[in-house]
Amino acid sequence: MIVAAGSGVRAGGTVPKQFAVVAGRPMLVHAVAALQAHPAITDMIVIVASDQVTLAREVLADLNDVVTIVIGGTTRRDSVANGLVHLNDADRVLIHDAARPFVPASVIGAVVDALSTCDAAIPVMAVVDTLARGESEDGATWLGDVVPRDALYRVQTPQGFRVGPLRAAHAAWPGDEEATDDGQMVRRLGGRVAFVQGDPMLDKVTHSDDFAAAEARAPRETRTAMGFDVHRLETGEELWLGGIRIPHDKGLSGHSDADVALHALTDALLGTIAAGDIGTHFPPSDPQWKGADSAQFLQHAARLIADKGGRIGFVDLTIMCEAPKIGPHRGAMTARIAELLHLTPDRVSIKATTTERLGFTGRGEGIAAQAVATITVPTSSSGAQG
Numbered sequence: 001m002i003v004a005a006g007s008g009v010r011a012g013g014t015v016p017k018q019f020a021v022v023a024g025r026p027m028l029v030h031a032v033a034a035l036q037a038h039p040a041i042t043d044m045i046v047i048v049a050s051d052q053v054t055l056a057r058e059v060l061a062d063l064n065d066v067v068t069i070v071i072g073g074t075t076r077r078d079s080v081a082n083g084l085v086h087l088n089d090a091d092r093v094l095i096h097d098a099a100r101p102f103v104p105a106s107v108i109g110a111v112v113d114a115l116s117t118c119d120a121a122i123p124v125m126a127v128v129d130t131l132a133r134g135e136s137e138d139g140a141t142w143l144g145d146v147v148p149r150d151a152l153y154r155v156q157t158p159q160g161f162r163v164g165p166l167r168a169a170h171a172a173w174p175g176d177e178e179a180t181d182d183g184q185m186v187r188r189l190g191g192r193v194a195f196v197q198g199d200p201m202l203d204k205v206t207h208s209d210d211f212a213a214a215e216a217r218a219p220r221e222t223r224t225a226m227g228f229d230v231h232r233l234e235t236g237e238e239l240w241l242g243g244i245r246i247p248h249d250k251g252l253s254g255h256s257d258a259d260v261a262l263h264a265l266t267d268a269l270l271g272t273i274a275a276g277d278i279g280t281h282f283p284p285s286d287p288q289w290k291g292a293d294s295a296q297f298l299q300h301a302a303r304l305i306a307d308k309g310g311r312i313g314f315v316d317l318t319i320m321c322e323a324p325k326i327g328p329h330r331g332a333m334t335a336r337i338a339e340l341l342h343l344t345p346d347r348v349s350i351k352a353t354t355t356e357r358l359g360f361t362g363r364g365e366g367i368a369a370q371a372v373a374t375i376t377v378p379t380s381s382s383g384a385q386g
C-alpha cells in the first residue's frame with residue numbers, strides 16, 4: 001500500500017510532490033515499480049487524493065493492471081484506513097510513503113521476513129551524528145545540551161504488518177487523535193514492532209533541497225550500444241563527416257547530409273535506450289530531412305536520453321575509409337561532437353582506419369562508420385538492484 005495522497009507541492013513545481021520527477025520518473029512511479037518488482041509483493045494499492053486519480057492513472061499507465069487506485073482521506077490515518085478496505089484476504093501488508101522513491105529489495109525482503117515472527121516490522125537507521133538541542137537567546141539559536149543518541153533511530157518505510165493486528169489498531173484508535181505512523185498505532189495497542197535495517201536510499205524527499213540529493217542517489221545502470229552506417233561517395237557532393245565539412249573531391253550521398261559518422265553515433269545513442277534507429281525517428285521517405293544537417297539527429301538522440309534521466313558517459317567512433325585522411329580533422333570533429341552532446345572532449349574518442357584497399361571502402365566507393373556509446377540511466381526498477 002503506497003500512501004501518496006499528500007498535497008504538498010515541490011518548491012517551484014505545480015504538481016504534488018509525489019508526482020514530481022526525480023531521475024526521469026515521478027517519485028510515485030519509482031516506488032510502485034520497486035515494490036512491484038519484488039517477488040514477495042502480490043498486489044498493490046496506491047492511495048491518492050480524489051483530485052489526483054487521473055494524474056495517478058496517467059503516470060502509472062504501464063502498471064495499471066497491477067495497481068488498485070484508492071482515494072485517500074483527510075489525514076494519513078484515514079488514507080490508510082481506506083486502503084485497508086481493499087486488502088481483501090491478504091494476511092500481510094507493507095505500507096510505504098511515496099516520498100521515499102527508491103526502495104531497496106533488501107529492505108522489502110527484511111521487512112517481509114520479520115513478519116513471520118512479529119505483528120509488525122519497520123526499517124530504521126541508527127542516528128550517527130551527535131544530536132544537540134538548540135537554545136534561543138538574543139534572537140539567535142545557540143548550542144544547548146547534547147541529546148544521547150544511542151537509543152535513537154530514524155524511522156523509515158515500508159513498514160510491514162500482519163493485517164489482523166493492523167485492522168484492530170485502526171479500529172481501536174481514538175478518532176480525534178492523529179498518529180505519526182501505523183507502527184506507533186500497533187505498538188499503542190500492545191503489539192511488538194520489530195526493527196530491521198533501513199537504508200540511506202530510503203531517505204524521505206521533503207524539502208526542495210532533497211530533490212537534488214534524491215537525484216544524486218538514484219540507482220543507475222550502465223548501458224552500452226553500437227551503431228553502424230555506410231554511405232556512398234560520389235562526385236559533386238559536399239563531404240560532411242563527424243559534424244564538420246571536409247574539403248574533398250567527393251562527398252557522401254544520401255537523403256540528409258549523409259554524415260555517416262554522426263549517423264552511426266546517433267544509432268549507438270538510440271540503442272542505449274532501446275529507442276529504435278535513426279530511420280525510426282527521421283524516415284528517409286520524409287522530404288523534410290532532405291539535405292538535413294545530421295547534427296540535429298544526434299541532438300535528438302541526446303535529448304531522448306536526457307528525458308529518461310540518462311547521462312552520456314563516453315562515445316567512441318571508428319571511421320573506415322581510404323580517403324580523406326581523418327587525422328588532420330580529428331580535433332575539429334571531436335570538438336563539434338563534444339559540443340553537440342555537451343561532453344568534455346576527453347569523453348569523445350575518434351579513430352580511423354583504412355581497410356587495406358579491400359572492399360567498398362578500400363576502393364573508395366563509400367565510407368563506413370562504427371560507434372559505441374556508453375550512458376548511465378536510472379534503473380527502470382530500483383527494486384531490481386538487490
Ligand code: MG
Pocket residue numbers: 229230231254258259260263
Ligand atoms: Mg545513414
